[in-house]
Amino acid sequence: MKEKRLGFATRMGAVAASVGSAVGLGNIWRFPYQAGDNGGGAYILVYLICVILLGIPIMMSEFVIGRSTHKNMKGAVEQLTPGSPFKYFAYIGVIGALLICGYYSVVCGWVIEYLWNSASGNLLGHDPEQYSQIFNSFIGSPDRCVLWTVLFLVLNFLVLTRGIEKGVERVANIMMPLLFVLLIVFCVNSLLLPGSMKGMDFLFNVNFDKLGWKGAVDAMGQAFMSLSLGVTCLITYSSYFKDDSPLMKDAVTISGLDTLVAILSGIVIFPAVFSFGMEPGAGPKLIFEILPTIFQQMPGGTIWATLFFVLLFFASITSTISLSEIPITFMVDEYKFSRVKALLLTAVLMSAVAVVSALSFSSLSDVTIIGKNIFDFLDFVGPNFFMLLGGLATAVYVGWFLKKEVVHNQLTNYGKRSSRFVQPYIIFCLRYLAPIAIVIIFLHYTGII
Numbered sequence: 480m481k482e483k484r485l486g487f488a489t490r491m492g493a494v495a496a497s498v499g500s501a502v503g504l505g506n507i508w509r510f511p512y513q514a515g516d517n518g519g520g521a522y523i524l525v526y527l528i529c530v531i532l533l534g535i536p537i538m539m540s541e542f543v544i545g546r547s548t549h550k551n552m553k554g555a556v557e558q559l560t561p562g563s564p565f566k567y568f569a570y571i572g573v574i575g576a577l578l579i580c581g582y583y584s585v586v587c588g589w590v591i592e593y594l595w596n597s598a599s600g601n602l603l604g605h606d607p608e609q610y611s612q613i614f615n616s617f618i619g620s621p622d623r624c625v626l627w628t629v630l631f632l633v634l635n636f637l638v639l640t641r642g643i644e645k646g647v648e649r650v651a652n653i654m655m656p657l658l659f660v661l662l663i664v665f666c667v668n669s670l671l672l673p674g675s676m677k678g679m680d681f682l683f684n685v686n687f688d689k690l691g692w693k694g695a696v697d698a699m700g701q702a703f704m705s706l707s708l709g710v711t712c713l714i715t716y717s718s719y720f721k722d723d724s725p726l727m728k729d730a731v732t733i734s735g736l737d738t739l740v741a742i743l744s745g746i747v748i749f750p751a752v753f754s755f756g757m758e759p760g761a762g763p764k765l766i767f768e769i770l771p772t773i774f775q776q777m778p779g780g781t782i783w784a785t786l787f788f789v790l791l792f793f794a795s796i797t798s799t800i801s802l803s804e805i806p807i808t809f810m811v812d813e814y815k816f817s818r819v820k821a822l823l824l825t826a827v828l829m830s831a832v833a834v835v836s837a838l839s840f841s842s843l844s845d846v847t848i849i850g851k852n853i854f855d856f857l858d859f860v861g862p863n864f865f866m867l868l869g870g871l872a873t874a875v876y877v878g879w880f881l882k883k884e885v886v887h888n889q890l891t892n893y894g895k896r897s898s899r900f901v902q903p904y905i906i907f908c909l910r911y912l913a914p915i916a917i918v919i920i921f922l923h924y925t926g927i928i
């Protein structure tokens with residue numbers, strides 16, 4: 480029996496689900512810790528430039544591929560340019576998604592631990608220095624980390640069995656605006672802390688001395704991670720878009736909201752980091768150390784904490800759903816698997832990556848690859864290699880190999896909208912800027928520059 484492709488009920492549903500994919504731990508956990516590691520202002524400037532010059536154009540190109548064919552990357556390339564080897568990049572997307580979703584689920588597990596502790600009233604009430612020890616002892620305990628990670632994946636796949644339309648849409652439509660409001664409340668609270676301006680200075684004062692190659696690579700990888708690019712996620716999602724949705728406007732809206740959430744998260748975290756005299760370069764544990772300290776000094780802290788972790792949980796699951804959908808749609812479309820079979824296989828593979836990553840801070844802490852534990856390694860190669868490589872392929876494919884007419888028809892809805900300025904800009908970025916920037920990064924990896 481042919482599986483019916485799922486669809487979004489409304490345009491708002493499709494856009495909200497794409498925002499749900501984009502907004503997640505990438506914005507709220509990864510962006511602040513990376514900004515902290517890379518010295519703040521200059522990193523953020525490079526990040527914003529990457530969003531505008533590479534992110535938005537590549538997002539539009541993924542939309543063009545997905546929406547013009549209503550297929551995943553492989554099927555789409557076969558239909559648009561028969562015989563083109565670009566179809567093989569679909570595998571990069573599938574493998575990238577499995578690896579990224581695997582380690583990402585571990586952080587989702589951390590969110591559940593913090594949600595559990597705040598809801599049961601045990602999170603707050605410690606000295607600021609103790610929060611770091613509490614976090615370290617938690618990630619050092621294999622059972623708890625694995626338990627929460629696996630629980631998270633079970634919930635993720637339960638939502639997926641109900642299909643994109645019902646699962647994602649409903650969750651994303653309610654939770655995203657709430658999260659946004661909550662972040663604004665927390666921003667105001669952080670800005671009112673004594674010494675908060677030092678944090679703002681750290682965030683927005685551009686000092687290139689602190690950036691270096693590492694900062695530039697991280698900023699580019701983070702832009703791709705945050706916008707869900709390069710692993711064919713948005714090709715898969717846009718394959719469900721309606722034919723009359725305005726792709727240009729949607730890409731700008733999604734990128735704009737996503738970036739706003741990242742910046743707001745920075746404004747929540749860094750004024751507090753400096754106000755409490757903590758270390759901005761604390762790495763992946765940064766928000767788990769600082770947030771309890773922030774909630775603690777707010778009236779009704781436990782309630783704020785619980786509400787925040789509930790919303791963060793939903794922001795995370797809408798991202799993992801979109802990541803899981805990549806291999807699932809791929810297996811259903813290309814290998815004619817039933818949806819249930821594709822779902823089960825994806826769940827097994829992702830759980831394997833997730834469990835190994837969850838143990839990176841305990842039983843498997845001695846296992847290192849290029850000097851990083853498994854979790855840190857995946858957090859590096861996912862965005863900074865798989866996503867950049869996939870982004871490069873998409874940019875080159877749409878910029879150089881796809882018929883201009885297809886791009887034009889998709890961006891303008893067959894001539895119904897004007898793309899006079901946008902289209903030349905997009906094509907320029909896809910043809911030249913994105914490939915040059917990404918190739919420079921890859922040459923840097925090889926040590927050539």
Ligand code: PHE
Pocket residue numbers: 500501502503504505506579704705706707708710712798799801802
């Ligand atoms: N963009 C998501 C986040 O910021 C992560 C993600 C990456 C989701 C790739 C889908 C695809 O959390």
